[in-house]
Amino acid sequence: MSAPSDARLADVGRLVVRCPDRPGIVAVLSRLMADAGANITESQQHSSDPVGGTFTLRLEFVLADLATRRLQLEAALAGLAGEWQFTWRLTEAARKPRLAVFVSTADHVLQELLYRVGSGDLRAEVAAVVSNHLDLEPVARAAGVPFHHVPVTPATKDAAEARALELVGDVDLVVLARYMQIVSADFCSRFPERLINIHHSFLPAFVGANPYRAAHDRGVKLIGATAHYVTAELDAGPIIEQEVARVDHRATVEDMRRIGRYVERQVLAQAVTWHVEDRVIVEGDRTIVFA
Template sequence: MPTNQDRAHNSNIARLLVQGVDQPGIVSTVSSALTESGANVIALDQFSTDAQGGAFFQRTEFHIEDLPAALPALERSLGAALKNFDLTWHLAPAASRKRVAIFVSKTDHCLLDLLWRHKRGETAMDIVMVVSNHADLAESVRPFGIPYFHVPVSGDKKEAEHRHLELLNGNVDLIVLARYMQVISENFLDEVGTPVINIHHSFLPAFIGAGPYQKAKDRGVKLIGATAHYVTKDLDEGPIIEQDVIRVSHDGTTRQLMRSGADVERAVLSRAVSWHCEDRVMLHGNTTVVF
């Protein structure tokens, strides 16, 4: 059975994302347009928020011979077929890997996990740079052969953000905050024009600020969790992509809680990044549909 990675390396496979107002005929119209263009559908997922007038979402993977040459005609065919529906759609070759920049501070577990998975070819992305406000992890990144940019952040973050934008603009399709301990400004988000994914522990908002694991230990928590979400101007309130929890016991030390937290953070962030890079995440207001 072909895996997602097998499909991602096939130059004749593409993904079609469709969303908008639900109404009868969308699925059949999309399928007919693809079939008439010589495409063979190999995976299809759809969801509607309501049977009458809900929001509609569909992700289709298909194979078509000589995809690069066929794309212009296919785009025209889909445009004509869907023009009478209140929909937006996006067509992307599966082999077009997303260019990713990872931002990190001093904590390395999420960064190194992503670099390791990238090296093994487990994620459909190209990590083009690591950016940090500290130089501490430069030597850890060096063996992976990925450029490491140290951009210090002082009290006035405008200079650092200006440098970030110089590095990023036109060079990346996704930014991942792998425990980057700086607040991302609304101005930066507007300027960069690129999705940003963040990871944090799921104690928020109960244990905000410094030392959340000690605070959690003091309260006797029984679950350790993590949340990966898109970054918006409202800090940690952006659309959630993935979450997970693991159970802990009263006899666990603060250090053991931190180790458990690091494990779940790695897993949650890697899944969120992989799903985004495989075009599996569709936004709906402040929530997501993940196929």
């Protein structure tokens, strides 16, 4: 929750380690970090099961001159990885992940992401906005972000996706910010655990199109939004974050859409923030979120 002051951001690192759960792993890793001179400022761990489960550890640490000493730290980790069968991810907090944001015509989620990037609450760089419509070009331009118009029709979908991929180039995360198009399995496979969608219902309720209409017709008293990693199966990927808002019998479908927009932007922005801070780890169909 607490962000280190910018002055020393260059020294801040994050380490995520996963391995079969086994007594002693924390002792080994914390010894390694101590020996490397790293001061651990935040530590969270989770065992999917004390017996035969997977152990996940996330550390935030301060290590003077991290950029230089990073290789040394990675060598130490590599030296132990075999014995303890762990995989790891080491990131420097100073590095801003590059995002590609796919949108359609609704601007609320894009605006929120751009606002949070601008305010520094979301430490990332929006590298490109891609849309099948032109409506949001001014929003992207005003924020100084390249905008790519890639129309999509059922017939041209494959070509459109290929074109979009080419245009966005190398990015760390793709965000579907009310994109309203179902992306292909091939597209998904290019961004494993790096493709986040916002769905405008509390999944698994109201999968698919027009969830507010369906919610209205079912007479629910809470509407919701869900941010999840995208997998080949529609609206079925691992959930990162959900939130709801209360509605009553007076709410029309249009009211639900309006109220829901504020839930959607909050949920997606929160999910993206946790992702870029290496706080989300996929475990099967579920996520671990070290919030």
